[in-house]
Amino acid sequence: MTRALLDEDRWQAVVQREAAQDGLFLYAVRTTGIYCRPSCPSRRPRRENVTFFEAADAAERAGFRPCRRCTPNEVHVRQAVVLQVQQLLDTAEPTPTLAQLAEAVGVSAFHLQRVFKAAVGVSPKQYAMARRAERLKRRLSEGASVTVALYDAGHASPRTLYDRATDQLGMSPGAYRAGGAGERIAFTVAESAQGPMLVAATARGLVAVRFGEADALERELRGEYPNAALERSAEAVGAYVEALQAHLAGVQRALPLASDAPGTAFQHRVWAALRDIPYGETRSYAQVAAMIGAPAAVRAVARACATNPLALVVPCHRVVRSGGALSGYRWGVERKRALLERERAEVVGQVGAAP
Incomplete structure (x- = not known):
């Protein structure tokens, strides 16, 4: 990517106040001499007056001072602490205690717990x-x-x-x-309004709902569970398929289907929040982060959305960028667009038909 294209992407993030970009870069305004983080609530400057920096110290060496509203210098200090703690947790054996981590980075245990959870979405222990x-x-x-x-x-x-x-x-x-040895997973690839749809479940609940090419979907499932007792059975997962197809047809909006999908505690918190987004509506990544009580964990929320194993059931397609622009989707942005347009059209149609 050329520098011009990179800066254009950054500018779009500034225009849309994307909190997910905080910590990745800073923007400075030549006419005011101030630098800010992308999500700063201040009025947007003219594009020709803006330049970009990777870090606060670079902006300050160029003569810019930090914005008092978004405190970008403090954000970068906090992120440096979080990154240092993550590195310690990734490499140290045995796992350091909260007190040991706090001492290593030079802050109090209370402050570290609060800052880390706000940035990552979970505590250092989690x-x-x-x-x-x-x-x-x-x-x-x-x-x-x-x-x-x-x-x-x-x-x-x-x-x-x-x-x-x-x-x-x-x-x-x-x-x-053993690649799922001893587990029994029933699955089928059914036709749907959004193309071939793989539905797989154990006796406890769904483990996969995915879109794509039929052969590729089955290969992917078998690759994940090479030694599980995989049974291709439309009958065994028929109730799930029927509910999903009814949902895509607009007949059944809610999908209170049981899940047996593995994930971390944070992923499950995000996925549960996504299931609370009303049909026909959207939320930004920042709004979802706020819903789970971790407003600074926007990037972690985006990662949880990207790894969602249950399309439609966990409606990650209803999460968009700040400002409403579509972001990536595991099963294709065009499919995401189609799902959102269909839901909105049905909601608008219902409102229009009301007496």
């Missing part, structure tokens, strides 16, 4: 747990024994993992290591 789960999945996928994988991932004992296995892995560690 972040460490999620990272352990990721390391565990990687080691199990590489073929390590359950015991070795547990200790390599940083678990003090098998008990600490098994207490959380259902939520984080969706199955026992042994079954995950």
Whole structure:
């Protein structure tokens, strides 16, 4: 990407006040001598008066001073603390306590807890747990024994993992290591108004609802669970398919379907919030972050949306950029546009038909 194109993308983020871009760059206004973060609530300057910087110190070396409304220098200091703590949690063994982390970065434990949760969406302890789960999945996928994988991932004992296995892995560690061995997953690829739709579920609930090419969808599922007892059965998941097709036809707006999809505590919080977005409406990533009580965790919310395994059931298509512009969608932006346009049209049509 050329510098001109990069700056144009940055300018669009400034125009739309995208909080997700805070911390990625700063903009400075030549006529005022002030620099701000992208989401600053101040009036937008003229494009020709704006220049961009990667960090606060670079802006200040160029003669700009920080905005008093959005305090961009403080934002970057807080982000530096958060990044340092994340690095410690990613690499230190054993996992440092909150007090040890606070001492390492030179702030109080209370301040660290508050700043970290505001930026990341979870506490340092919850972040460490999620990272352990990721390391565990990687080691199990590489073929390590359950015991070795547990200790390599940083678990003090098998008990600490098994207490959380259902939520984080969706199955026992042994079954995950064996590619889902012992798990029974029924699935089908059905036609829908949005093209081929894969629907897969265990006895506990849905594990996947995806759009795409039929053969590719099945290959992807089998790649994730190579040793599970995968059964292609339209009958076994028929109730799910019927509800999803009725939803796409506008007959059934709510989708209170059971989920057995694995995920971290933060992902499940985001996915639960998405299910609360009314049919025919949208929310920005910043609004979703506020809904879960983590207003600064906009980028983490975006990542949770991008990894959503249950299309429609968890309606991540209803999340857009600040200002209403469409952002990426795991199953294609055009499909996202079509879903939103259909929902809006049905809501408007219902209002217009009301006596």
